Amino acid sequence: MxxxxxxxxxxxxxxxxxxxxxxxxxxxxxxxxxxxxxxxxxxxxxxxxxxxxxxxxxxxxxxxxxxxxxxxxxxxxxxxxxxxxxxxxxxxxxxxxxxxxxxxxxxxxxxxxxxxxxxxxxxxxxxxxxxxxxxxLCDSIDENMQRYAYTLLHLYQNDASFRRAFAASKGLCLKDMALLMEMAAHEMSGKMLDEFIRDLCSATEKSLEKTEGDLEWFTLKFDYRNADKPWGDSKDALERAVTKLRGWCIGEEPDGQ
Ligand SMILES: [Zn+2]
Ligand SMILES: [Zn+2]
Known part of the structure; x- marks a missing residue:
């Protein structure tokens, strides 16, 4: 397509x-x-x-x-x-x-x-x-998302600086990972496919681990003994965990607006 x-x-x-x-x-x-x-x-x-x-x-x-x-x-x-x-x-x-x-x-x-x-x-x-x-609206959004997923793969394949930025990113939410994996399986091949899937999985895995640790600390902060300890990156850990699990639905607007 x-x-x-x-x-x-x-x-x-x-x-x-x-x-x-x-x-x-x-x-x-x-x-x-x-x-x-x-x-x-x-x-x-x-x-x-x-x-x-x-x-x-x-x-x-x-x-x-x-x-x-x-x-x-x-x-x-x-x-x-x-x-x-x-x-x-x-x-x-x-x-x-x-x-x-x-x-x-x-x-x-x-x-x-x-x-x-x-x-x-x-x-x-x-x-x-x-x-x-x-x-x-859901139909229209889904159509656009197919196009964006395709574009992301296109950028990954054709732009080395994008490739680096993507590998260093927090990956994707699990829902959109499914979309991107399906698209990659259809549109990519050979070494490029191998590299892309590896970058996608390792960036997301790293982010999941960080989110899990932050969310644990978020829950521990409710213990009075931790009340005075610093939040670290945990303040928005719940919202980030929900995004990672199901795609954005709560917390700050993901498009920065
Ligand atoms: Zn809808
Ligand atoms: Zn997502």
């Missing part, structure tokens, strides 16, 4: 020297996207159609509502609700028909589990799950 290469944001993210440059990029894209969806694109028919189909996840509804543009949020929500009601109606019908079938089928058939009514109810539940699992 070919991606549009934009090296500057990736270089900038590595220069931040945080726990994960891809988390920093994801956050930046997320904030820009949320603003964009409540800006001019609220009224773009193209965007509206896609929003109507997919909607937003809980996290992104929360971010949209924090933008203080209630009218924009409500307009998108209204047409998405109408589209969703049509889909949900299909699922409700299916579940009710299934339940009816189950209750009116002959006893023997029901006991042998041969009515198919329960299947229909389960299919309806699956339909509802699909309706509620999609998010247009």
């Amino acid at each position: 070919r991606y549009h290469i934009d090296t500057i944001p990736v270089w900038d993210a590595v220069k931040l020297e945080g726990e994960c440059p891809l988390c920093a990029l994801r956050r930046k894209v997320e904030k820009t996207d949320v603003e964009r969806y409540l800006g001019g694109s609220v009224m773009e028919p193209d965007t509206r159609i896609r929003v109507n189909e997919k909607g937003f996840c809980q996290r992104h509804h929360k971010m949209l509502s924090e933008q203080k543009n209630k009218l924009g949020h409500a307009l998108m929500c209204h047409t998405h609700l109408k589209t969703t009601m049509q889909k949900a109606h299909g699922a409700f019908d299916r579940a009710q028909i299934g339940a009816k079938e189950e209750s009116t089928a002959p006893l023997m058939k029901r006991m042998m589990g041969k009515t198919g009514g329960r299947e229909e109810i389960l299919k309806a539940a699956k339909m509802l799950r699909e309706i509620t699992d999609s998010c247009i």
Whole structure:
């Protein structure tokens, strides 16, 4: 797969020297996207159609509502609700028909589990799950992250100073490591692949060990006997540990803004 290469944001993210440059990029894209969806694109028919189909996840509804543009949020929500009601109606019908079938089928058939009514109810539940699992912002962010992961590999392969900066970095969070490893397995080969995977693993491993030690000291600081001892690097150890484990979600903004 070919991606549009934009090296500057990736270089900038590595220069931040945080726990994960891809988390920093994801956050930046997320904030820009949320603003964009409540800006001019609220009224773009193209965007509206896609929003109507997919909607937003809980996290992104929360971010949209924090933008203080209630009218924009409500307009998108209204047409998405109408589209969703049509889909949900299909699922409700299916579940009710299934339940009816189950209750009116002959006893023997029901006991042998041969009515198919329960299947229909389960299919309806699956339909509802699909309706509620999609998010247009998550999709857009994922697409961007694929591109950034690809760009990071491109930089690693073509820019010796990036290679050095990456090897000296704190690596990535485990979630983005998976993304980058998959991308590397598809896009790299030979000695370069070997070196990249080694740098990625050793930088991340080192950072995990440091974070673990800092987090332990963070917990020990709650002991009154340690109250007067210095914090060292432990003050934000909990936030850093969460970032390493699951990707950034708490603590200072990873994109430095
Ligand atoms: Zn990350
Ligand atoms: Zn989302």
